[in-house]
Amino acid sequence: MEMQNIFERIEGMRGEICETLSKLISYPSYRQEPAEGAPFGKPARECLDKTLEICRELGFKTENIDGYAGTASFTDGEPLLGILAHLDVVPAGDGWTLDPFKAEIKDGKLFGRGAMDDKGPAVSVIYAMKALKDSGVRLKHGFELIVGTDEECGSSDIAYFKAHAKTPRWLFTPDASYPLINIEKGHIGARFTAKASSEKLVYLHGGRTINAVPASASAALKGVGEEEISAAIKKAGCTVKFEVKKAGEETVISAVGTSAHASTPDVGDNALTALIKLLSLIDLGGEAGERLCALAREFPYKETDGKTAGVAMKDETSGALTLAFSILDYENGEFSGGIDIRFPICGSVKEVSKRLGAALERAGFEHKIGGSEPHCVSADSPFVKKLLSAYEAVTGKKGECLAIGGGTYVHGTEGGVAFGCEIEGEDNRIHGADEFIRVDALIENAKIFAEAIVRVCEEE
Numbered sequence: 001m002e003m004q005n006i007f008e009r010i011e012g013m014r015g016e017i018c019e020t021l022s023k024l025i026s027y028p029s030y031r032q033e034p035a036e037g038a039p040f041g042k043p044a045r046e047c048l049d050k051t052l053e054i055c056r057e058l059g060f061k062t063e064n065i066d067g068y069a070g071t072a073s074f075t076d077g078e079p080l081l082g083i084l085a086h087l088d089v090v091p092a093g094d095g096w097t098l099d100p101f102k103a104e105i106k107d108g109k110l111f112g113r114g115a116m117d118d119k120g121p122a123v124s125v126i127y128a129m130k131a132l133k134d135s136g137v138r139l140k141h142g143f144e145l146i147v148g149t150d151e152e153c154g155s156s157d158i159a160y161f162k163a164h165a166k167t168p169r170w171l172f173t174p175d176a177s178y179p180l181i182n183i184e185k186g187h188i189g190a191r192f193t194a195k196a197s198s199e200k201l202v203y204l205h206g207g208r209t210i211n212a213v214p215a216s217a218s219a220a221l222k223g224v225g226e227e228e229i230s231a232a233i234k235k236a237g238c239t240v241k242f243e244v245k246k247a248g249e250e251t252v253i254s255a256v257g258t259s260a261h262a263s264t265p266d267v268g269d270n271a272l273t274a275l276i277k278l279l280s281l282i283d284l285g286g287e288a289g290e291r292l293c294a295l296a297r298e299f300p301y302k303e304t305d306g307k308t309a310g311v312a313m314k315d316e317t318s319g320a321l322t323l324a325f326s327i328l329d330y331e332n333g334e335f336s337g338g339i340d341i342r343f344p345i346c347g348s349v350k351e352v353s354k355r356l357g358a359a360l361e362r363a364g365f366e367h368k369i370g371g372s373e374p375h376c377v378s379a380d381s382p383f384v385k386k387l388l389s390a391y392e393a394v395t396g397k398k399g400e401c402l403a404i405g406g407g408t409y410v411h412g413t414e415g416g417v418a419f420g421c422e423i424e425g426e427d428n429r430i431h432g433a434d435e436f437i438r439v440d441a442l443i444e445n446a447k448i449f450a451e452a453i454v455r456v457c458e459e460e
């Protein structure tokens with residue numbers, strides 16, 4: 001098969017591709033109240049129905065898996081390869097200068113919620129299929145597009161799909177970045193609590209979500225002199241900004257650092273661990289003072305590999321474990337906190353949980369720890385090599401495997417990798433205001449997918 005012929009067909013459908021994507025963007029398919037046949041709300045179901053309707057009009061067989069997911073295929077026989085994309089989106093949020101659910105093309109960019117994440121990539125797959133079908137190519141192995149409707153809120157769509165349909169041997173999701181992600185670290189989430197009385201600590205608050213390095217934290221003290229606080233700030237030597245204010249009988253200390261995703265804690269400057277360090281240098285006395293000193297000892301400020309807590313580990317293929325101390329609250333004599341860990345493929349949920357649990361116990365905390373194992377598809381597998389060669393053939397760029405700390409749509413699905421569609425150096429404002437995809441990227445993605453389908457499913 002002359003791929004050039006298929007690429008020209010894709011180029012020729014530029015207008016249709018933008019039109020279809022605009023149609024799908026018009027559904028506000030973020031998670032809403034479930035309804036009959038619409039487990040994630042009506043708009044998500046309608047967007048799924050519309051997508052499958054378009055696929056049928058283009059000549060594909062489709063199947064609707066009870067409103068959770070759908071499939072479309074132009075080949076006969078059992079699919080060897082699946083491309084998994086999602087039609088649900090996150091809510092619009094603030095700051096849009098355009099209507100998030102009315103697509104608009106400006107300067108070669110198509111704007112709208114879901115343009116890049118993940119309706120655009122889904123549409124590119126559909127037109128890659130259309131070009132292949134129209135060219136009359138005959139493939140040795142079957143292929144299908146799988147579209148889900150709950151990626152943003154826990155991927156229960158895929159759990160349902162796995163239970164009610166057959167998952168292809170090989171799978172890729174165009175829901176992350178190029179070139180290709182074959183390793184996703186394991187994940188641990190820990191919640192911990194301790195009762196602790198205090199005469200001097202009134203409250204402490206830092207961090208709200210467990211998967212982010214907190215950019216701010218604050219604590220109120222009673223009966224502590226400002227001089228002692230200033231001396232402690234000096235001694236702590238933190239790079240966050242501390243501010244001390246009198247509020248009646250209380251002195252409020254706030255810390256402002258830099259946020260980061262929990263999978264890259266070294267990029268941030270943790271305001272919470274800085275504040276804990278500072279408080280550990282002030283004589284607070286009582287149980288609360290002791291607990292804070294113990295936390296400062298086990299989880300030192302600026303340490304993001306969990307070395308002191310005894311959880312550090314690394315391997316060559318997936319890198320080092322990362323630890324983000326993300327939440328701590330103290331109120332009414334009780335601490336509650338959260339820690340997020342991403343661990344390399346040499347570790348396991350059991351081992352990391354055990355080590356982290358021991359550190360928390362040494363600090364005097366009760367805990368609940370859970371997580372998911374690392375996800376890995378060998379970089380040497382023919383599947384991965386074929387995808388990378390397709391990427392290289394279309395883009396002329398070097399294809400290589402990446403390991404990340406975050407989890408993608410295929411985490412836990414055997415034989416699944418993430419392939420596309422973000423590229424280094426371009427911010428498509430995924431989950432933010434004025435999300436967009438370049439129209440050229442929509443076309444190029446379709447070419448990459450067509451090339452990948454032919455290479456993996458092979459011509460007859």
Ligand SMILES: [Zn+2]
Pocket residue numbers: 086117118151175
């Ligand atoms: Zn996504």
